[in-house]
Amino acid sequence: MNRAVAAVRAEGLVKHYEGGDGTVEAVRGVDLEVRRGEIFGFLGPNGAGKSTTVKMLTTLLTITAGRAEVMGTDVAQDPDAVRRCIGVALQEAGLDPRQTGRELLTLHGRLFGFGKAEAAARAQELLELVGLEEAADRVTKGYSGGMQRRLDLAAALVHEPEVLFLDEPTTGLDPASRLTVWDEVRRINGRGTTVFLTTQYLEEADQLCDRLAIIDDGRIVREGTPESLKAELSERRGEEVSLDDVFLDATGRTRDRAAGEVQEVGA
């Protein structure tokens, strides 16, 4: 591993929860490296440990064992330094339903230490970026699912983070909204931001990601570029394969068993 270029690095990352039925091993030793400037896809069935891993990397969950670094900073040792260089859009578009889009973005600017005028200007810039100028002064409760996702994305970009974590950013969106989010992700990445993207949509990973890792049952079971992963399986099987086949091969699932866990949905 080249330590100098890693935007995100995890070594032996483990998360255990204590539940009523005993200890739940949500993540069982994840090793991964995300290079600066790439879009890294993190795939896995429901309950595989994707969101738990993201929450550990973004300081939202404590780490049971192992270690993680974001832009060279240890997540557990200096969480505030990590928080300053990451943007986070989690699975559910977490928005304050009683604030307008503009108020929410301005608030985030203020919380990141911007002055009043600077926060207002940044909010306006982001509203234009995600095409929400007309809805800017309406409370977010009335936003459609697509608008909420775009605003959530904008909120994650307020402080121009070096690494953007997107946890299933297109789940539940219609095809048009999904395409809009894809365009935004490409545009953000084009400006130099590293993107860590979890998704259930294999088509999305194939379209967007430079490299990806597949997690199953709390462990990484495949890692590489979409092309290299397909080429490796294709060579083994002696036939053309898709990323869906790679996923099924990696997780030991059949198409029937995978239905509802990972979806082959195109935009």
Add this chain to the structure above:
Amino acid sequence: MSATLTLGLRSLREALRQPDALFMTMFIPIFFLVVNTGQAAEVFPSSSTGFLEGQGYGAFQLPITLLLAASFGMAALFLVEEIEGGYFDKLRAMPIPRSSMVMGRLVAEAVKGLVLSSVIVLLSLPFGITIASGPIGFVLLILLSTLWGVVYAGFMQLIALKTRSAAATNSGGLIFFPLLFLTPNFVPRDMLAKPMEVAATLNPVTYLMEALRSLILTDLDWGKILPGFAVVAVLGAIMLALNVRMIKTYD
């Protein structure tokens, strides 16, 4: 501007956008004031009831009205809604002090408490209630009511942070609610039946109520006022310590 103040201003805006909640916070306590006074004023006429200090029974009931209003804060419910909706995690992913996430809401509760308590007391004046301890007493009355509101809201926030459920937070509030009534709210403590007197003596809210009542009915009586402030100081310190600990270990 500090994160606590920034989040406090947001919580105030949030409260102003939920005027129905503010209305209920005012309506229910005033309803109890009117009903309780109406039911018992004939039993305790001011002319022959020594503990009223020459005022009507409404003056004796005003403290429970203030305590009720202060205990109807919405901070915990807004917080749990934020936890359930995912926005709380968005805030947690920011480089702001963990304590500001709970303290911001308490700052807003303090501002709301100051306004609501002042309005209730001012509304009571035309009905013959006077603040016998004068302008200083008025300020202390509002301050003590407000501080109690902040303490109560803080304990409710603890339930919200622990359970992360609106239903559980609502139910949890019912645990604290009886404390408001295990007090000498209809007659002075020495006139209560013995078991009730013991319960009221053990209940810290009693000292708060007696402090508020003394500010309304008599001149500044520090022997009654200071225990009230001591109760909010001790409970407030416990509440703050538990809130900060809870938010710092929130996973």
